[in-house]
Amino acid sequence: MKRIVGVATLALPWPIRRRVLSRLFGYRIHPTARIGISWVFPRYLEMGPGSEIGHLTVCKGLDVLRLADHASVGRANWITGWPKDDRRHFDDESREPRLMLGAHAAITHRHLIDCTAAVSIGDFTTVAGYRSQLLTHSIDIDQSRQAAAPITVGRYCFIGTNCVLLGGSALPDYSVLGAKSLLNKEFGAPYKLYGGVPATPVKTLRRSAAYFNRSSGFVA
Numbered sequence: 001m002k003r004i005v006g007v008a009t010l011a012l013p014w015p016i017r018r019r020v021l022s023r024l025f026g027y028r029i030h031p032t033a034r035i036g037i038s039w040v041f042p043r044y045l046e047m048g049p050g051s052e053i054g055h056l057t058v059c060k061g062l063d064v065l066r067l068a069d070h071a072s073v074g075r076a077n078w079i080t081g082w083p084k085d086d087r088r089h090f091d092d093e094s095r096e097p098r099l100m101l102g103a104h105a106a107i108t109h110r111h112l113i114d115c116t117a118a119v120s121i122g123d124f125t126t127v128a129g130y131r132s133q134l135l136t137h138s139i140d141i142d143q144s145r146q147a148a149a150p151i152t153v154g155r156y157c158f159i160g161t162n163c164v165l166l167g168g169s170a171l172p173d174y175s176v177l178g179a180k181s182l183l184n185k186e187f188g189a190p191y192k193l194y195g196g197v198p199a200t201p202v203k204t205l206r207r208s209a210a211y212f213n214r215s216s217g218f219v220a
Helices: 002-009 014-025
Strands: 044-047 058-060 064-067 078-080 098-101 112-114 119-121 133-135 137-140 145-148 151-153 164-166 175-177 192-195 200-204
Touching (some): 002 014
Parallel strands (some): 044 064, 112 133, 119 151, 175 192
């Protein structure tokens, strides 16, 4: 039934569509938020003032999708998860299939975000370029079963094009992950450029850099 209603809503003008989604599915979508022509149907959706999701993005299998004020998801992104109450592959009760974007955070275009476990992207952080992959689940070779772990990206971070972030990894606040890098563990030192396969600290960044001190997510 949800799929049928979802397809039907795609043809509606956005103001009407927003009201239908809010009333039928219990979504909380601010009047100034917007979703393009996209398949976005998590169990629970919350979009703050000025937040937006572009055209041709798919979001399915998540328990929660939350965009804070002025957060954005661009065009043609593929965002998937595995519902927590479906235990066919995962029996970890602490697993949270969700995507959380902080204020003014941005995911640009054509990325793959696996939210089998939680993905958290901090305020003013940008997942830039194209074709980056955030992969929270894989096969545990020792146990011969699926396993999942969260990915955390801090505040005021910049992720370059075509990066891979694996479950259990963390990028600290005020950090840059260089293009085509592989983040496969937790780092804790801010104001660093991390890069390589696997990523390691490359150099220290200036705390006065304008990107780390901006008050708007938009970069001209």
